[in-house]
Amino acid sequence: xxxxxxxxxxxxxxxxxxxxxxxxxxxxxxxxxxxxxxxxxxxxxxxxxxxxxxxxxxxxxxxxxxxxxxxxxxxxxxxxxxxxxxxxxxxxxxxxxxxxxxxxxxxxxxxxxxxxxxxxxxxxxxxxxxxxxxxxxxxxxxxxxxxxxxxxxxxxxxxxxxxxxxxxxxxxxxxxxxxxxxxxxxxxxxxxxxxxxxxxxxxxxxxxxxxxxxxxxxxxxxxxxxxxxxxxxxxxxxxxxxxxxxxxxxxxxxxxxxxxxxxxxx
Numbered sequence: 001x002x003x004x005x006x007x008x009x010x011x012x013x014x015x016x017x018x019x020x021x022x023x024x025x026x027x028x029x030x031x032x033x034x035x036x037x038x039x040x041x042x043x044x045x046x047x048x049x050x051x052x053x054x055x056x057x058x059x060x061x062x063x064x065x066x067x068x069x070x071x072x073x074x075x076x077x078x079x080x081x082x083x084x085x086x087x088x089x090x091x092x093x094x095x096x097x098x099x100x101x102x103x104x105x106x107x108x109x110x111x112x113x114x115x116x117x118x119x120x121x122x123x124x125x126x127x128x129x130x131x132x133x134x135x136x137x138x139x140x141x142x143x144x145x146x147x148x149x150x151x152x153x154x155x156x157x158x159x160x161x162x163x164x165x166x167x168x169x170x171x172x173x174x175x176x177x178x179x180x181x182x183x184x185x186x187x188x189x190x191x192x193x194x195x196x197x198x199x200x201x202x203x204x205x206x207x208x209x210x211x212x213x214x215x216x217x218x219x220x221x222x223x224x225x226x227x228x229x230x231x232x233x234x235x236x237x238x239x240x241x242x243x244x245x246x247x248x249x250x251x252x253x254x255x256x257x258x259x260x261x262x263x264x265x266x
Contacts, residue, residue: 018049020086021182021213022071027080027090029066029236040066041077042236048215050181053208055216055227063236065186068217072105072184073097102131106175110187112167114159120146121155124174131178138177145173149203165196172203176212183207186217201226 029041040063048054058064069075070082073089076097082090089100101107114123121142128138146152149169159167168188175183185204189197205226208214216227224230225244232240 018051020047021050021052021084022046022048023081023083024070025081027070027077027082029063029070029075030078033078039236041070041080044080044233044236044238046231046238048213050213051208051211053205053214053216053228054231055218055224055229056231056233057218057221057224058233059219062233064217064219064233066236067233068184068186068215071215072107073100104180105182105184106178106180108168108171108175108183108185108188110190112159112164112171112191114167114170116159119156119158120151120162120170120173123159123170124177127174128177133178141177142173145177146170148176149173150199163196164192165199168192168196168200169203172200172207176207179212181213183212183214184217185214187219188216189218189220189223197223 024044024046027041027044027046028039031038031040042063044063044067056064056067066075070077073084073092074097076092077090080090081088084100084104089097092100115126118126121139124142124145125138128141133141143152143155146155149172151166151169151173154162154166154170157166159170162170168191172188183204188204189200192200201223204214204216214227216223218224229241229243231238
């Protein structure tokens with residue numbers, strides 16, 4: 001379907017309480033076109049509004065990672081339309097996509113992706129250097145972000161001196177330092193124990209409550225249930241899209257607070 005129809009749908013949705021942030025129409029991603037082609041995405045239609053907390057769940061090979069790459073402007077579809085804030089990003093070149101990522105999206109990955117010989121502060125400030133942020137401002141942004149994730153007492157620690165949960169919190173601080181409107185988290189708890197998992201999910205919930213759009217990619221039903229909306233993908237197609245009422249459990253709050261307190265006492 002053409003971009004005119006996408007715009008019409010976006011305008012209709014914006015009459016509701018929230019403004020449309022992401023509008024995808026008939027998105028397809030084909031690898032190895034020809035006899036052995038693979039349809040990683042097969043006609044995906046998806047709308048995400050500002051301030052939503054969305055989980056996208058699927059097993060390995062379902063297409064969820066490909067969809068994440070599209071949502072994060074890390075790749076472009078073979079066909080279809082992707083409007084982000086009303087701007088078509090589906091046929092942008094690499095430089096244009098890089099500008100969109102820097103401006104709009106904070107990434108959190110399963111593997112943390114921290115530089116081992118840098119401290120927590122240095123890991124958070126490094127991307128800000130590449131974005132042209134001045135020294136004083138980037139230091140202030142890094143300190144504020146690390147304080148937000150409960151690591152003001154670990155500023156000078158390197159990754160090897162921190163637990164997995166602490167490293168992931170540094171990665172979150174790096175993602176939110178410039179307050180991007182979208183947080184895209186790819187299996188952010190995949191390498192963590194249960195207590196650290198609860199801490200990270202609570203941080204994501206807090207970021208959402210502050211007004212950010214959070215998109216969580218996972219294969220775990222329990223993790224997905226922490227979101228307000230759960231989208232299931234299978235064989236490159238969205239097979240269900242449900243909204244749910246959710247309350248943060250008492251145990252979740254206790255575990256998160258206990259974990260933070262234990263670290264301060266170390």
